[in-house]
Amino acid sequence: MDEAAAVARARAGDSEAFRLLVDAHSRALFGLAYRMTGNKHDAEDVVQEAFLKAYRGLDRFDERSKVGSWLYRIAANCAFDVLRARQRRDRHFASSDDGPSPEPPASEPGPDRMAMGKDVRDRVAAALARMSPRERAAFVLRHFEDQSIEEIGRALDLDTSAVKQSVLRAVRKARQVLAPLAGAAS
Amino acid sequence: MSHLNDDELVLLHYGEDAGPETNAHVETCADCRERLRGLSTTLALARSPEVPEPDEGFETRVWARLQPGLALPEPAGRFRLLRHTAWPRAAGLAALAAAVVVAFLLGREFPSRSQPLSPEVRERVLLVAVGDHLERSRMVLVEVANAPRGELMDASVQRAFADELVSANRLYRQTALRSGEPALAAVLEELERVLVEIAAGPDDLAPAELAELQRRIESRGLLFRVQVIQSHVRERERESVPRGAAS
Numbered sequence: 363m364d365e366a367a368a369v370a371r372a373r374a375g376d377s378e379a380f381r382l383l384v385d386a387h388s389r390a391l392f393g394l395a396y397r398m399t400g401n402k403h404d405a406e407d408v409v410q411e412a413f414l415k416a417y418r419g420l421d422r423f424d425e426r427s428k429v430g431s432w433l434y435r436i437a438a439n440c441a442f443d444v445l446r447a448r449q450r451r452d453r454h455f456a457s458s459d460d461g462p463s464p465e466p467p468a469s470e471p472g473p474d475r476m477a478m479g480k481d482v483r484d485r486v487a488a489a490l491a492r493m494s495p496r497e498r499a500a501f502v503l504r505h506f507e508d509q510s511i512e513e514i515g516r517a518l519d520l521d522t523s524a525v526k527q528s529v530l531r532a533v534r535k536a537r538q539v540l541a542p543l544a545g546a547a548s
Numbered sequence: 549m550s551h552l553n554d555d556e557l558v559l560l561h562y563g564e565d566a567g568p569e570t571n572a573h574v575e576t577c578a579d580c581r582e583r584l585r586g587l588s589t590t591l592a593l594a595r596s597p598e599v600p601e602p603d604e605g606f607e608t609r610v611w612a613r614l615q616p617g618l619a620l621p622e623p624a625g626r627f628r629l630l631r632h633t634a635w636p637r638a639a640g641l642a643a644l645a646a647a648v649v650v651a652f653l654l655g656r657e658f659p660s661r662s663q664p665l666s667p668e669v670r671e672r673v674l675l676v677a678v679g680d681h682l683e684r685s686r687m688v689l690v691e692v693a694n695a696p697r698g699e700l701m702d703a704s705v706q707r708a709f710a711d712e713l714v715s716a717n718r719l720y721r722q723t724a725l726r727s728g729e730p731a732l733a734a735v736l737e738e739l740e741r742v743l744v745e746i747a748a749g750p751d752d753l754a755p756a757e758l759a760e761l762q763r764r765i766e767s768r769g770l771l772f773r774v775q776v777i778q779s780h781v782r783e784r785e786r787e788s789v790p791r792g793a794a795s
Contacts, residue, residue, distance in 0.1 A: 377615070377618040380618065381611055384607055384610055384611045384614065385607045385611075388602070388606060388607045388610050389602060389606065389607075392599070392602050392606070393599045396597070396599045396600070397596055397597060397599065400597065402600055403760070403763065404760070406602075406610075407756035407757075407759055407760050408756060409610055410610060410613055410614060410755060410756050410759065411754050411755060411756030411757070413610065413614050414614060414617050414618075414698070414754070414755050414756075415754075417614075417617075417618055440754075440756065443754075443757075444756075447745075447748065447749060447757065450744075450748035482593050482594075482595075483597070485593075486593075486594050486595070486597070487597070489594070504562060505562075505591065505594060506596040510564065511562075511564055526559075526564075529558070529562070530555050530558055530559075533558050533591070534554075536590075536591065536594050537587075537590055537591070540590050540591070540593045540594060541590055543590075543593055544586070544589050544590035544593060
């Protein structure tokens with residue numbers, strides 16, 4: 363049974379047919395969710411939520427689309443929701459008395475510039491942590507996932523100018539922490 | 549045309565539409581090409597984080613958790629604790645009550661009292677208030693922890709309760725810290741994180757959001773810890789009653 367047939371059968375009430383999609387796409391969606399949330403638990407929950415939303419939205423699936431792309435968009439949107447929920451939580455505690463937020467690494471790279479893999483990863487993580495949920499989602503989808511601004515807009519329910527601005531702001535933040543290393547690498 | 553700005557270079561780097569003039573300019577301007585190369589070098593450093601490989605049974609687990617939600621059963625018996633109590637009216641006053649208690653204990657609300665409160669009375673006031681607060685919070689946690697998995701949860705009542713309890717919790721936590729009660733403060737801190745999560749969430753909790761909340765409650769044994777500390781608080785409250793006053 364191909365995926366289009368599985369969708370048709372699931373639409374007709376055969377929930378078992380939906381399992382074929384779960385088996386085929388869970389790992390890819392997990393990868394996307396992990397890159398967006400940076401957290402294994404969150405990523406697993408995003409996968410779960412994405413499939414549930416997909417099942418409940420089967421009637422809205424356009425048969426001319428690819429099932430994988432459709433699921434991908436739903437998962438991206440769910441991961442975006444997780445990022446926003448996380449920000450709400452962090453804001454509360456940042457406004458409380460729980461001490462300062464973690465600082466990004468110092469602007470100077472470590473002494474061993476050629477063995478700087480960890481340093482780069484730390485800096486990328488620091489840059490992502492400084493991004494708003496929208497910036498982070500847009501950056502991950504544009505930079506890591508190679509989605510166009512238009513595709514990102516469709517996935518996150520945002521207009522293209524908002525996505526473009528988010529990508530640009532995110533890139534500025536990424537460059538701030540990566541620029542010193544770029545000098546060292548070249 | 550003047551040189552390209554950074555944003556135009558970023559759009560060019562990603563192959564997005566930056567306008568025909570921009571494309572034409574970069575073809576002929578060595579400076580802008582060099583800046584574009586520098587930008588690409590910098591951004592190439594930002595590689596995708598390594599994604600951990602899910603275990604072998606991942607798809608089976610996803611399906612097992614998903615399957616009950618696909619039947620879309622009508623949730624039943626929800627909110628039996630919260631809706632059948634008189635708390636909805638009382639809970640709205642939780643934060644105000646906490647503020648009054650704390651102010652009272654700190655002597656801010658009643659500065660002109662000729663007889664300062666004894667430490668025993670202050671402690672008893674705090675214990676009673678914290679005991680009530682823990683009981684309210686525990687019931688919210690129980691409702692969330694026991695909600696059916698894999699289903700959408702109408703958490704509007706719990707969310708409203710949590711919203712009220714967060715402010716009160718913060719005051720009690722700060723008071724506990726100042727009063728040298730680190731164990732109580734630690735539990736209140738953990739409790740506050742979950743209450744914030746519930747309060748900041750939507751009225752309708754999606755299965756993934758519900759699962760995350762349940763995981764947070766379960767993973768740290770929060771319900772049990774709240775229950776233990778609540779029991780200690782009640783015990784101390786009883787001990788703090790002056791002899792002869794209890795009868």
